[in-house]
Amino acid sequence: VAELGREPVFITGVAETPLGEVHDHSELSMVAVAVREALAEGGLTPRDVDGLFVNYMGEEGSVQVGEYLGIRPRYADSSDLGGAAFPAFVHHAFVAIAAGRCDVAVIAFASRQRTRRQRRMIHPTDPSTPAAQFMNPYGLPTPIGHFALATARHMHEFGTTSEQLAEVAVAARRWAQLNPKAWVRDPLTVDDVLASRLVSDPLHRLDCCLVTDGGGAVVVTAAAASHNTTKPLVRVLGAGEGHTHWSITEMPSLTTWAGEISGREAFGMAGVGPGDVDIFQPYDAFTIVPVIALEDLGFCAKGEGGDFVSEGRLGPGGALPSMTSGGGLSYNHPGALGVLLLVEQVRQLRGEAGERQVEGARIGVVHGVGGLLSVGSTVVLAAT
């Protein structure tokens, strides 16, 4: 295990799929064009791919995407970690590459959840599962009700306020105003968030992410497969993951999530800490999520996340630029956001983020959250 990471592992390519409302593509064709584009950045083609990391693209994990692209991997992974799967796939790809089990790994996802109106409040579940017997009859909306319970508890324990949470949405929107691809770019104030209707108290509609079509592709390679790159390389310094529960009744703590595990693992592997991080891409499915992520990863102490996000710290010009694409709150949320967090982080570390570029960004962290507050996955990336 000590050998892992001795040879550097790089992200050599990233791409977004078509975004927003997509009518002229299937999910498979969306992924296909993104994979080809991401590979081309590294001077590669689908023929070079020997590792495939995909989920939520039809039956059998990565298998249908492999067929569609003519990829026959020797290493494949479709771990079911919700929106956190894609940063976790960087972890898995890193380990597989370091162990010599593949050299060119593609991570990909696309969804047309908006156009196809696929959102559901209760997921269809095998009636014999604990969730179906002991959770579903109480009508806790999925996923927002789960996040609402965590938010209410965080407010109770630490005095976090709705105004502080609204600061997260405002920061994301200010970034979105600098991103031409963002789905919503209108000005947004704390008062606007507080005036939006309550959906599952204490979360308002504008505490919630978008529902859009979208996706992306990320290419992770061994050093030996990175030589034809057309872009600056981004090195994977560290990665980690963890999960804690599925039913909210089994969650060890509503206010400390699996990010405590994944952050410790990722920073430990990277040999850097939160104080070294220039730019942060948290999974902003709901405004509470970046607040708890900042605490779990050690950017601030437990309970201080509300204060930390105040006074524009996460927004343009702030001390910790975060959600710099506009995030799931204002740029795009295709149901599983993690792949787009990686795309944005890589573009920022290459210095190609245009008007929203964070000057001098050298070390960036992506933090995914998946399931019902269940999964955390953290990736530490560095410009080269």
Added chain:
Amino acid sequence: MSAHFEPDPLSIPFWEAASERRFVVQRCRECGSHQLYARPFCLRCYSDAVDWVEAAGTGTIHSVTTVRLEVLPELEPPYDVALVELDEGPRVLTNLPAGKGRIGDRVRLDWREREDAPPLPLFVVHSQ
């Protein structure tokens, strides 16, 4: 709630007791730990010696949200969903009338009759 009720084999004793309006949890004879939902052994000490015992039926609201959109046809919004910590330790969900529970409130057991399934355990606030 789906119309189709099909408990897993380990949970049958829970729902049989619920049919008699008794709320039971698993208790470990070795370490005294309580757990719900059912497992084949104690999750704390891994002993097989787990028994179903009747819970006190009292607990404390750990968190609560008011749901303002329709999730299930039989639950008209707004209504509350609360996470209750039983005095024995395990946590369970309950419904409350909207706005009728706050974190820290004490609750006691109640039941909701269902047509196609055993009664569903609920909790009501008895002191704030």
